[in-house]
Amino acid sequence: MNTSFGNSGAVLSIRRGAVLHITARTRPHLNSESKLPLLSSLFLSTTTSRAASATASMSYHKQLAAAKKAASVAARLCQKVQTALLQSDVQSKSDKSPVTVADYGSQAIVSLILEKELTAIPLSLVAEEDSGDLRKEESRETLHRITELVNDTFASDGTINISTVSEEDVLNAIDTGKSEGGPHGQHWVLDPIDGTKGFVRGQQYAIALALLDEGKVVLGVLACPNLPLSSIAKSDFSSSEDKVGCLFFAEVGGGTYMQSLDGTPPTKVHVSTNENPEEASFFESYEAAHSSHGLSSLIASKLGVKAPPVRIDSQAKYGALSRGDGSIYLRFPRRGYVEKIWDHAAGYIVVAAMFTCLCLPKAGGVVNDAGGKPLDFSKGRYLDLDTGIVVTNQQLMPALLKAVQESISEKASSL
Numbered sequence: 411m412n413t414s415f416g417n418s419g420a421v422l423s424i425r426r427g428a429v430l431h432i433t434a435r436t437r438p439h440l441n442s443e444s445k446l447p448l449l450s451s452l453f454l455s456t457t458t459s460r461a462a463s464a465t466a467s468m469s470y471h472k473q474l475a476a477a478k479k480a481a482s483v484a485a486r487l488c489q490k491v492q493t494a495l496l497q498s499d500v501q502s503k504s505d506k507s508p509v510t511v512a513d514y515g516s517q518a519i520v521s522l523i524l525e526k527e528l529t530a531i532p533l534s535l536v537a538e539e540d541s542g543d544l545r546k547e548e549s550r551e552t553l554h555r556i557t558e559l560v561n562d563t564f565a566s567d568g569t570i571n572i573s574t575v576s577e578e579d580v581l582n583a584i585d586t587g588k589s590e591g592g593p594h595g596q597h598w599v600l601d602p603i604d605g606t607k608g609f610v611r612g613q614q615y616a617i618a619l620a621l622l623d624e625g626k627v628v629l630g631v632l633a634c635p636n637l638p639l640s641s642i643a644k645s646d647f648s649s650s651e652d653k654v655g656c657l658f659f660a661e662v663g664g665g666t667y668m669q670s671l672d673g674t675p676p677t678k679v680h681v682s683t684n685e686n687p688e689e690a691s692f693f694e695s696y697e698a699a700h701s702s703h704g705l706s707s708l709i710a711s712k713l714g715v716k717a718p719p720v721r722i723d724s725q726a727k728y729g730a731l732s733r734g735d736g737s738i739y740l741r742f743p744r745r746g747y748v749e750k751i752w753d754h755a756a757g758y759i760v761v762a763a764m765f766t767c768l769c770l771p772k773a774g775g776v777v778n779d780a781g782g783k784p785l786d787f788s789k790g791r792y793l794d795l796d797t798g799i800v801v802t803n804q805q806l807m808p809a810l811l812k813a814v815q816e817s818i819s820e821k822a823s824s825l
């Protein structure tokens with residue numbers, strides 16, 4: 411069935427339950443490792459030491475628990491929508507990117523749960539979606555469906571003490587996400603569905619939630635409902651029958667943990683300690699329009715990487731990297747594209763919250779721009795970047811940055 415949406419020109423061919431085609435015109439759990447975070451302020455990695463020094467004495471356990479709950483409940487709404495995707499659930503925003511009832515529903519759920527769980531200070535939320543289109547007359551049915559989904563999701567979760575919400579409550583909860591963020595105070599940063607194109611294709615996506623404190627990312631949660639619990643190091647992992655649904659979480663100076671979305675106890679994860687580029691595998695966007703595959707392959711060949719790229723959508727790439735499924739993530743959007751903080755904040759801390767300790771002396775992920783500078787989340791809703799984003803471990807970063815610079819110059823001179 412082909413259906414156009416308004417003036418935006420998005421065309422979708424969708425069968426109930428499956429997307430056939432899309433074209434667009436237009437405190438960690440008390441396990442044996444639970445004592446490690448207590449040591450962490452003594453052995454911080456260089457990548458997080460500045461943020462950690464400002465915040466080492468602070469504890470974000472209450473916020474982390476609320477964030478895990480919010481992202482897990484939002485993930486349930488997204489799973490429900492993805493398995494029974496209806497054509498009317500996908501619309502197109504003014505920038506031609508897709509948005510679904512699940513993007514809105516997920517944002518409303520996270521906003522309502524954070525508000526309910528964290529009453530000490532007023533909620534400041536920097537989030538991707540706003541209610542502008544939903545308040546239009548033609549969106550009445552869509553808003554009704556989102557509200558129904560939010561209420562059904564709360565009702566089916568025995569731990570959520572939120573009474574039935576109205577359509578106006580949903581609109582207001584979505585609009586809580588209009589904060590501008592910035593260098594002072596605490597701000598939550600949310601991408602309610604990161605990788606909407608992957609979501610619509612029935613593939614990878616993430617609910618990405620992070621907390622900024624004085625401009626630094628201090629905690630992050632990544633819910634990846636379709637990511638296998640076991641490694642996706644091989645590019646053909648999609649054929650795997652493995653159990654899926656991962657929840658990654660990290661607190662500054664406390665390392666990164668992963669548990670299944672259905673609640674198994676968390677285990678500590680760490681980035682690959684591989685020092686040999688020939689043994690490295692790298693992640694990049696599934697969507698060629700989001701990141702230059704040509705530039706990545708040039709960089710990979712300069713480095714001597716042998717494995718083909720693993721292409722998946724969303725910040726699930728950061729999650730996979732944080733547990734060592736691969737050692738490099740490359741992202742080079744087209745010229746003029748401005749990266750948003752919600753597309754990287756949670757992924758950044760999940761990779762960079764590693765701490766060096768006596769047992770893992772070289773553990774630690776680094777997230778830089780293509781010029782080698784750390785990402786700065788204190789500038790508002792956007793990131794001010796040199797060319798692209800490169801992620802790897804501390805050992806490989808110098809060689810990677812050299813290959814990145816050489817490849818960028820080579821490409822520029824060939825134009």
Ligand SMILES: Nc1ncnc2c1ncn2[C@@H]1O[C@H](COP(=O)(O)O)[C@@H](O)[C@H]1OP(=O)(O)O
Nearest residue numbers: 603604605606695696697699700723724743753
């Ligand atoms: N033209 C674009 N170039 C780069 N990234 C984009 C573009 N359009 C949307 N994005 C965002 O990039 C991220 C996904 O990229 P990828 O999956 O390739 O890593 C998502 O955050 C997506 O937004 P959204 O959150 O709306 O899905």
Ligand SMILES: [Mg+2]
Nearest residue numbers: 507508538606
């Ligand atoms: Mg979007």
Ligand SMILES: [Mg+2]
Nearest residue numbers: 601604605753
């Ligand atoms: Mg996104």
Ligand SMILES: [Mg+2]
Nearest residue numbers: 538601603604
């Ligand atoms: Mg999004």
